[in-house]
Amino acid sequence: MLDVNKIREDFSVLxxxxxxxxxxxxxxxxxxxxxxxxxxxxxxxxxxxxxxGRSAHRSGVQATKKVKEVRGIVAKFINAKNxxxxxxxxxxxxxxxxxxxxxxxxxxDIVLITDKEHNSNLIPWxxxxxxxxxxxxxxxxxxxxxxxxxxxxxxxxxxxxxxxxHTSNLDGVTNPIKEISQIAHKNGALIFVDGAQGMAHKKIDxxxxxxxxxxxxxxxxxxxxxxxVLYGKASLLEKLTPFMVGGNTVSNSTYTNYxxxxxxxxxxxxxxxxxxxxxxxxxxxxxxxxDWEEIEEHELxxxxxxxxxxxxxxxxxxxxPENGAERSSVVNFYIxxxxxNKIAIMLDEMANVEVRSGRHCVHSWFxxxxxxxxLRVSFSIYNTMEEAEIFITNLNKIMKIL
Amino acid sequence: xxxxxxxxxxxxxxxxxxxHRDLAKEAFSCVxxxxxxxxxxxxxxxxxxxxxxSKIINRSTFLARMVNRHYEVLSWVFFVLMIxxxxxxxxxxxxxxxxxxxxxxxxxxxxxxDPSGENNKVTTLGDNSTCGITPATESSLTLKGVDLxxxxxxxxxxxxxxVVIGCYxxxxxxxxxxxxLKLIENKKANYTFASYPAKGDTxxxxxxxxxxxxxxxxxxxxxxxxxxxxxxxxxxDKSNLNxxxxxxxxxxxxxxxxxxxxxxxxxxxxxxxxxxxxxIYGTPTIFINGKAFVGPKPYRVYRSAMNKYIFF
Numbered sequence: 001m002l003d004v005n006k007i008r009e010d011f012s013v014l015x016x017x018x019x020x021x022x023x024x025x026x027x028x029x030x031x032x033x034x035x036x037x038x039x040x041x042x043x044x045x046x047x048x049x050x051x052x053g054r055s056a057h058r059s060g061v062q063a064t065k066k067v068k069e070v071r072g073i074v075a076k077f078i079n080a081k082n083x084x085x086x087x088x089x090x091x092x093x094x095x096x097x098x099x100x101x102x103x104x105x106x107x108x109d110i111v112l113i114t115d116k117e118h119n120s121n122l123i124p125w126x127x128x129x130x131x132x133x134x135x136x137x138x139x140x141x142x143x144x145x146x147x148x149x150x151x152x153x154x155x156x157x158x159x160x161x162x163x164x165x166h167t168s169n170l171d172g173v174t175n176p177i178k179e180i181s182q183i184a185h186k187n188g189a190l191i192f193v194d195g196a197q198g199m200a201h202k203k204i205d206x207x208x209x210x211x212x213x214x215x216x217x218x219x220x221x222x223x224x225x226x227x228x229v230l231y232g233k234a235s236l237l238e239k240l241t242p243f244m245v246g247g248n249t250v251s252n253s254t255y256t257n258y259x260x261x262x263x264x265x266x267x268x269x270x271x272x273x274x275x276x277x278x279x280x281x282x283x284x285x286x287x288x289x290x291d292w293e294e295i296e297e298h299e300l301x302x303x304x305x306x307x308x309x310x311x312x313x314x315x316x317x318x319x320x321p322e323n324g325a326e327r328s329s330v331v332n333f334y335i336x337x338x339x340x341n342k343i344a345i346m347l348d349e350m351a352n353v354e355v356r357s358g359r360h361c362v363h364s365w366f367x368x369x370x371x372x373x374x375l376r377v378s379f380s381i382y383n384t385m386e387e388a389e390i391f392i393t394n395l396n397k398i399m400k401i402l
Numbered sequence: 403x404x405x406x407x408x409x410x411x412x413x414x415x416x417x418x419x420x421x422h423r424d425l426a427k428e429a430f431s432c433v434x435x436x437x438x439x440x441x442x443x444x445x446x447x448x449x450x451x452x453x454x455x456s457k458i459i460n461r462s463t464f465l466a467r468m469v470n471r472h473y474e475v476l477s478w479v480f481f482v483l484m485i486x487x488x489x490x491x492x493x494x495x496x497x498x499x500x501x502x503x504x505x506x507x508x509x510x511x512x513x514x515x516d517p518s519g520e521n522n523k524v525t526t527l528g529d530n531s532t533c534g535i536t537p538a539t540e541s542s543l544t545l546k547g548v549d550l551x552x553x554x555x556x557x558x559x560x561x562x563x564x565v566v567i568g569c570y571x572x573x574x575x576x577x578x579x580x581x582x583l584k585l586i587e588n589k590k591a592n593y594t595f596a597s598y599p600a601k602g603d604t605x606x607x608x609x610x611x612x613x614x615x616x617x618x619x620x621x622x623x624x625x626x627x628x629x630x631x632x633x634x635x636x637x638x639d640k641s642n643l644n645x646x647x648x649x650x651x652x653x654x655x656x657x658x659x660x661x662x663x664x665x666x667x668x669x670x671x672x673x674x675x676x677x678x679x680x681x682i683y684g685t686p687t688i689f690i691n692g693k694a695f696v697g698p699k700p701y702r703v704y705r706s707a708m709n710k711y712i713f714f
Contacts, residue, residue: 341445341452345448349456350459398459400467401467
């Protein structure tokens with residue numbers, strides 16, 4: 001069983017004596033950071049920082065070595081073949097934009113996405129549709145938000161790219177990536193996975209799932225903000241043309257010409273957030289020290305409790321499957337005619353419960369379903385059952401005045 | 403409506419508090435959208451509502467439910483109250499500036515800017531009159547039908563007319579006198595001083611003053627100034643009158659003969675009768691171009707009364 005109390009000791013924000021301690025239920029937006037992550041970043045700046053891959057002095061060599069280590073840690077974390085399949089970016093959105101603009105799409109190419117993609121996996125494609133004339137097709141999910149293999153199978157023909165979310169930040173549903181990947185490959189399409197939401201909650205094995213490209217962010221998986229990753233199969237990465245170019249992407253240049261470096265360097269233009277990258281490496285180490293089964297068991301327990309309690313409140317409508325076990329670490333719900341921002345503010349003011357209200361960057365889904373907004377409770381390894389109970393108690397209090 | 407209230411409140415608080423400035427900006431954005439016929443989609447209203455309800459709900463669920471249900475109506479009520487109280491405050495500030503009292507000209511009700519009511523204190527008339535009594539009633543003070551020809555009048559180049567009804571024995575008349583002199587000097591106003599024995603017997607000073615003016619003309623004003631600014635107990639002691647006359651090198655015998663004449667006593671007596679026609683109820687009462695100011699007002703009040711546009 002996950003030792004939550006021990007885990008909580010690693011998060012300073014949860015141990016501030018005599019001051020405001022949040023009941024943090026907004027991990028789907030951004031997770032808290034353990035002290036180990038903060039320390040590594042702090043050490044980078046305090047104990048000798050330098051440019052990576054450029055300077056020959058000892059600090060430069062040391063920094064280069066550390067970043068290379070992290071590249072290896074990330075590769076191992078998702079079971080990539082080698083570290084050169086890992087490209088550091090600022091976040092998932094940048095990774096998706098990098099991929100979308102580098103993969104060489106042209107007019108008439110078809111890209112398939114689901115009907116509940118985060119804006120970061122919707123807008124880049126719509127933008128390319130308007131810019132170069134690609135065709136973006138939306139795969140409708142089942143009524144309960146689960147992925148429809150039938151709909152997908154009907155639409156896959158002719159598609160060049162299938163770009164789908166791994167675990168939805170809207171309802172927590174994890175898509176059957178392995179099956180999707182098989183169908184996509186069978187039909188000659190590339191499979192791109194937005195893994196931002198699922199990385200800290202479920203083990204992702206890119207080789208087992210046969211994913212061509214995977215994007216994720218550090219900030220949702222205990223890591224620092226400003227860090228992201230684009231994974232790509234080496235053979236496919238070689239075919240991509242760089243999206244952003246400049247410093248550290250070329251081996252040589254003249255006034256009239258340039259020569260790109262190999263993968264991954266040619267995709268990492270300019271100086272990177274090295275402190276952040278080291279922090280990301282430490283976050284992965286932290287997750288690696290935990291048992292994935294225990295993480296899932298812990299989150300299932302919290303989700304089941306919250307789901308059952310919310311079902312007792314007649315006005316509340318949960319987004320996604322009724323069964324909490326199918327919604328990972330997310331419980332998203334709304335009340336007809338009520339602006340959920342108000343509820344979120346009240347929970348914060350009443351009991352320091354921090355939840356997310358709004359449209360969670362999935363505006364398209366809300367527009368389509370004609371739902372104004374919702375309130376999302378998303379938890380992680382540091383949340384306790386007591387916190388969930390406080391949330392329910394205060395929500396019930398609020399429900400009495402609506 | 404809550405946005406309008408929030409804009410006003412946070413706008414004012416935001417002047418002093420940076421943390422409230424953002425709320426003011428949000429409120430402005432909301433109001434701006436509404437007046438440009440767009441929906442307020444900033445979420446500001448719900449934000450404020452949530453904060454308000456969360457404070458109430460821990461005290462009373464019932465009250466929180468009522469506030470939640472009737473939030474818009476309550477907002478309107480508070481808005482109207484706020485507009486009313488704002489108007490009330492501005493009106494009070496204006497009246498205080500112009501009349502020396504938040505409640506209006508010669509009104510003695512409580513005023514936050516003058517809590518002790520200093521600007522409205524007068525010496526009431528009557529046998530047992532005392533300095534510092536606040537008048538309980540209002541009268542129609544007027545100079546119409548009052549014959550002031552027997553009082554000493556200083557003619558100046560200005561068009562304004564100032565008539566001061568004061569009492570040599572009263573602290574408030576004495577208090578206001580320097581301001582009156584300053585006013586006359588600055589505004590070059592025509593000026594009449596009328597002595598009214600509101601407290602104790604100061605008729606002998608009025609009689610002496612009348613005679614000084616009759617005999618020495620302009621020197622009267624120096625004499626009158628001394629009577630109102632000099633040491634009070636010394637001046638009010640009848641036996642010291644000759645000493646006072648001596649200070650100004652007046653002919654004591656001549657002034658005394660004049661003062662003791664039946665003619666002068668009758669004139670001074672008639673002066674008091676004339677002053678009563680003004681409906682005076684206390685001193686000092688200062689008429690500026692016919693408008694009465696009762697009590698020792700701040701200098702700005704008299705100046706404003708003469709200014710064409712209040713401030714200038």
